[in-house]
Amino acid sequence: MIDKKVEILSKYVPAAAAPLIAKWIDFYKVDFKISRSRNSKFGDYMPPQRGYGHKISVNYNLNVYAFLVTTVHEFAHLVTWNDLKHLAKPHGVEWKNNFKKMMQPFFELNIFPNDIKFTVVNYLENPAASSCSDINLYKALRSYDEKPAGALNVEQVLENQFFTMKNGRTFKKLEKIRKRYRCIEVKSGLIYLFSPIAEVYLTEN
Template identity: 40%
Template sequence: MNNALEPYLPEQAFAPCLELIRKEAVHLKIVNSRQTRHGDYRKLPDGTHLITINAMGNKYRFLITLIHEIAHLVAFKHFGRNIKPHGKEWKYTFQQMMLPFLRPAIFPMELLPLLARHFKNPKASSSTDTPLALALKKYDAEELHGHFVFEIPEGSTFRLYNGKVFRKGPKKVKRYQCLELATGRMYLFQPHAEVELLNQFG
C-alpha cells in the first residue's frame, strides 16, 4: 500500500492518510480513470470497506477525493446507515476530517482560500464548485486539449467524451442549457465541463 499510494498524494499528507486508512480498515483500490466519478465507497457483504479512486496526476484532487470517501465510511459508522449520502452528517464529518490538511505545507497558497470557502458547506463533488474546480485543474498532470463550456460561444456545437453531440444554449442561473442533437433533449452543463468543440458559432 505504501509504495502504491505515495505518488498520488502531497508529501506532507501521505503519513496522516495512511494512518486514516489503517485506522478505518479501508481496502483502497486505485483504478484507471472513470469519466463519471473520481471515487466511490462501498461496504461489501463481508463487512469490509472498499474505496475506489481514479488514478490521477493531480495530488490535491486525489487527497480531497480520498478524504471525501473515507468521510462516507466514518459518517455511516457514527450516525448510522440511514443518513443521506451527502447530508448534514457527511458534510460535518468531511469538514472535520479535512481541517488538518488545509495548510500551506500541503496545499498551494492560491487554493487555500477557495478550499476554506468550499468546506464551509462541502458539496457532493468539488467539481460543482466552479472557482475551486478551475483552480484545481491548473494542477492536472494531463494537458487539456478541449474547451470549457463557458469559453465557447452560444450556438456552438460540442462533443462529450461519450460521443454525444450538443449545441450550447443560454446560461440558466449557474449552468448552461444545451441541446442534445440526436434526441432533442435539454441538459444543464457546469461552466467548467470539458468538451470538444466541433463548430464554433459567431
C-alpha cells in the same frame, strides 16, 4: 507494510499527505482501491457488509490535490458510519463535521496551493454531496490537470460557436439556463444541457 503504502500513495497525493492517508487505511482497516476513471464521480465509499470491511475507491487519473480531497471526503463517510451506522444522513451535519475535522491536518501541513486552500475552506462551510457538484471547487481542482492541447470548457465557448466532444459528437452552443448551457447536437437536432466545466474542443461549422 505502511512504508509500501506511503510509496504507492505518493504517486497520487502530495508526498507530505501520504503518511497520514496510509495510517488511516491501516487504522480503519479499509480496502482502498485506486479505480478506473468514472465520469459521474471522483470516488466512493461502501460500508461493511456481507463479511467484508470498509471499501473506498478513488479515480486513478485525478491530479494530486483532487485525489486528496476526494480521499478525505470518502474517509469522512467511513468515520460517520462508524459513529452512527445507518442513522446518519449520507451528507448530513455529522459527515460535514467529520470532513472539516479530517481536512485540518492537511491545512496545517500546508499541502494545498493558496487558490485551492481558499476554495476548499469556502467549500467546507457547507460541503456538497460531491466535489464534482461544487463548480468553484471543481474548477480549482481541475485547474491543476494536464489538459490536452486545444481543450477548453463549455463556458469558454462563445454563443453560437460549434464544439466537439471527445466522442466526436458536434454541438452548437446556445443560451445559458440557470447553471447550464443549452446546446443543440448538429447531427440529431436534439437539445442537451451542458455543465459549464464540461471539456470540449472548438470546431468549424
